[in-house]
Amino acid sequence: MPAFRSALRQTIGLTLLRVVVGIIFVLHGAQKTFEQTFPGVQGFFESLGIPLAAVAAPAVSLLELVGGVLLIVGAFTRIIAALLTINMIVAIATFHAALGFFVDAGGYEFVLLLAAAAIAIALIGPGTFSVDELIASARRRRAAVVAAPEPVAV
Secondary structure (H helix, E strand, O other): OHHHHHHHHHHHHHHHHHHHHHHHHHHHHHHHHHHHHHHHHHHHHHHHOOOOHHHHHHHHHHHHHHHHHHHHHOOOHHHHHHHHHHHHHHHHHHOHHHHOOOHHHOOOHHHHHHHHHHHHHHHHOOOOOOHHHHHHHHHHHHHHHHHOOOOOOO
16 A cells, blocks of 8 residues: 555656646746747847747747647657757756856746756656556557457357
8 A cells, every 4th residue: 555655646746747847838938929929039049149040939939838738738748858858958058057046137047947847757757647648558458459369269
């Protein structure tokens, strides 16, 4: 029974982490997409010297928006979390690092936390309560049915 409780706590903890990080990315992606708009984000990226800002602006905005939704439901979790980690590392390197550590000065404190959370999710996976696990479970059931020996008539 204690092992079950431990596994359940881990599952709930991972799900909570994945959903909260997903919500944060959805809101930041929505802000970039609908408030700042792609041209606004592109202009900001250009001011930072980010190459291909016209491509990077919608890519980053939509990665955060759609990727956040995918994290919430646990679909394509490892790939999305890895991409979001890279996104946060680039954000630190191109903007936040120069402003210091603390978030109140625009520093990298919060972005580093998001990067760490995203890489943890990428490494651990989506957990039990996810679309990825539903798909994997269905595949395991299908494989078990295919691998099951045919009944022998006697």
